[in-house]
Amino acid sequence: MLGYILRRILAVIPVMLLVAVFVFLLLRLTPGDPAAIIAGDMATPAQLERIREAMGLNQPLHIQFVTWLGQLLRGDLGVSLISNTPVASMIADRIGPTFAIAILTILMSVAMAVPMGVLAAWKHRSGADYAVMTFSVLGFSVPVFVIGYIFILIFSLKLGWFPVQGYTPISRGLGAFLSNAFLPALTLSTIYIALIARMTRANMLEVLGEDYIRTARAKGAPERTVLFRHALKNAAVPILTVIGTGFALLIGGVVVTETVFNIPGIGRLTVDAILARDYPVIQAMILLTSFLYVLVNLLIDLSYSFFDPRIRY
């Protein structure tokens, strides 16, 4: 097990190196000029050239890449070209809200989606099943920002239960945190719930048809035990996979949700950096996101053995 974990962690290094090269080249091939953002619209071409020179953007690509890689290996993510702020501190300031919303979203999604999927499978082709499936289709089809606006209209503007926008860190109290974070997390959950509920339902339907379920029922096991101990545990591996792969979906959704609810997270940081061609910030954010994605998948892989003892590493 330990050897497997070490091998997987070592495998992250070439992956990250590839991501680094790819991101660096992709950004330099994309048209755009951070100097133009800094200088503003009135700057003449000569003034732009001087700013590019001062920022080192005129150096040959390979020198820029080696400089950046050297910094990276020393743990230095560089300094934002636009705001002159260290990238590490920008990320540190912004990662908290995104993480908090993402974790709350996953918790809310799993808490709602798994029972919904189990219910839909248990009451197959009933009203409950159709209701869950309808919700799933809607959750998948309606864009996140539309759902966000609808929630704001109903829960914030009409009912006044939650603020329209903003973020309060959990350190200022759970109530204050939830008051700001609940609606964004609920918004972000819809697509995730749709995904997990569908997967849970499909796998539960498959497992509920197995012989050992019939045996458990024949032995007189209570229905709750049949569903949650026998069926759900066996259906868990594909559901976990979906939660892991859905992480990418979550990252995409965070960008939109952070904009609609004005949350100062890393999603908005990334979009702003892309619009301004703030290369060091974009590079750091894509590396970080890729690393998180690899890490989440590793954790999901490791958790398989917990649910299915046949899986050994």
Added chain:
Amino acid sequence: MFNRLTATLLASTMLAGTAWAETTVKAVMHSGLRVLDPVITTAHITRNHAYMIYDVLIAQDSQYQPQPQMADWTVSDDQLTYTFTLRDGLTFHDGAPVTAADAVASLKRWGQKDAGGQVIMDRTASLEATDDKTITWTLTEPFVPMLDILSKQSALPPFIMPARVAETSADEAITDYTGSGPFRFVEAEFQPGLTVVYEKFDEYVPRDEPADWMAGGKVVNVDRVEWVNMPDIQTAVNALSGGEIDYIEQMQVDLLALLEGDPNIVVEKREPTGMQTMVRMNFLHPPFDNQQIRQAALKAIQQEPVLAAMVGNPEYYQVCGAIMGCGTPLGSEVGTETLTQGGGVDEAKALLQEAGYDGTPVVLMAPTDMVALATQPVVVSQALREAGFQVDLQPMDWQTLVTRRASQAAPAEGGWNIFITNWMVPEISNPISNPMLNGRGDDAWFGWPTDERVEELKENFIDAADANAQKAVAEEIQAHAIDNGLLIPLGQYTLPQARRAGITDMINSPVPVFWNLQKAE
């Protein structure tokens, strides 16, 4: 007895509460603040930030006239020596007094970057601090627009910084944000692109005159101002409706219906002139290397449909052919009848035929991610097609456009023929600072016209003896710029601001400022 005691306790609690209560104005500005150096960039948000924390020697009032702000001035009889005397009580946020040496260092750094500043520096014999309070600026020849340029409010006003900060190279961003303005920048709470916090600077001594645009007393009536960036205007509108913010600097006209009818919210035009939208052509490549074809493009376009598509509601736009803006002292609409009234298409067709236009496609760059620039290219391209141009409308993001417009290559090889941009009217209201009127070829703004006549006319403007003579030259510049197609003005528009009704006494200046205003709790 008990009641009196209770009342006394209650009253004292309330009074204490009042004394401690902090008045905070939360504002959503037109973009997030990222660059903090007002000399290195012409970005409006950085200029607005600079007006919060820095002060200026002299400032423009609502009649576009220079007025004393940090300093009064005298001019020698030969018009060569300007003497500025700093007023008493000027203090930097770190407690140090503002001295003439600080002002001189700041003016020298500004003079390297600003177009108007460069013109003054070219005519400067000496600029020095003759004592702690006196700045003596000696010119080599009289320069009538001197005070207009020093007092301008956009794009690069000469903000005064401590000398140690102003000694930073003009191509590198400053890292010390000590100003002497009415607000203090709270660096610990600054999040680039997200939040900027300002606190009232208690030691600031305002002038006695009432505030008038950027001139007069900058009296601060709130304790704290927070600029919160909300990239989604719908979120900002929701937050204003919900009372979570107090002010939106720029509203999209098509969202006004969401706020109209709400008694707690006021939607209004802050200032009358607003923005100019305009076409720039590339003088280096066919077909616009030909004056007749540039003239044909100008005749083909009518402003009204462009503005209607862009803004929609006529209350917020006006047709205006003045390259230096309508409603400004130098604004003249000479030569723009077809632009403002239409009817130039036949003339455009005739000009194209006469010029022998061979159907070379016109590459028109269309930024699709900028709301304020997305519609004009579509309407303009249609107008050009109707006159007989072949138009290659190329959609792209704004970042791609700003990179590509710097390319002097042929349009087919990554260059361009036309793009459209917008200016704040005060920054194009003077021929010295208007970037479109730079005719120095490769050193000119993108489009690179070589136009000796416009340079000559600008010299005449500089040498003009008084305001009337300046106006006459400005009219000549207008006629020439339109004839040569240095730009095609597409009209003026205003994006209204929205505020909670409790925010009152806002100054109606083109630059949004937060002194003078009151907030009712």
